[in-house]
Amino acid sequence: MTAMRDALAPVAEALSRQAENDTREIMARAEEEAAALVAAARQEARTLLADARAAGAAQAEADAVTERSHAERRARGIELAARREALDHLLTRAVAAVRTLRDDPCYPRLLDRLSALARDAGGAGMVVTEHPGGGVVAEGQGRRVDCTLDALARRAVDALGAEVERLWAS
Template identity: 50%
Template structure:
């Protein structure tokens, strides 16, 4: 009897087996589609993360490059200003040495008289003139002082030259 039951159930068993295989195949296909969709979404997400990271890296690199350019420009400007200051200080020292050396020149007495006349023209005829210890003259009157000393004249000459030098440095 169990053989007859088995024969009688054979078409049903075969049909159930075919149905189970079909459902299994559909489940595999659905799982494959879902897996492919998940992989595609993951790849798209990875591309988006990579693009974002790349853009962020480029922005950071641009920011760092800009900061480095600013820092370099500042360093160059500091070096340039330091060099200018050192040149100017050296020029002042040399000018002062050169003009105070004029006291040893045989023409110094004539220069001294000329500086006295210049001081009186600027400050008035009532100026009291005195020779400066480093050369030249200083004239004083109530409320007025005219410094025509050699060091002061050297400073004024350097200041004038500095203005010219700065204009040429800026062009």
């Protein structure tokens, strides 16, 4: 058996060297494939990260546009509410000022003039009555002409039109 072992020793050595060579070659190919996979994975990760950043930036921009739009609407609502409040305050002051005319000695002449205006505006057959809040109301033939002091104050404020804009332009 020793003779056979000795005779097979060069074959065993050759097979062992071949196995070592094959192992080194397989290991080298595996390392190359692993390196290629790692490089591809890193590239894919960079691409995914860049895409995510771009998507995040786009979403942030869209969110900013939406938020800006909401903020502008809220600001416009606040501005309009402030304008309405200022206009209401002006109207309240105008009504209060006009109501003081009832205490003026010239008020009876004002009532006569308002009655004539109401009749002229409503046409023939209008019945004019003094309003408890001041001024007159003319009614008849399915028509009504409001010449009360409050209505006249509202019309005066409405007639200011663009002039009222100066209240909030400064």
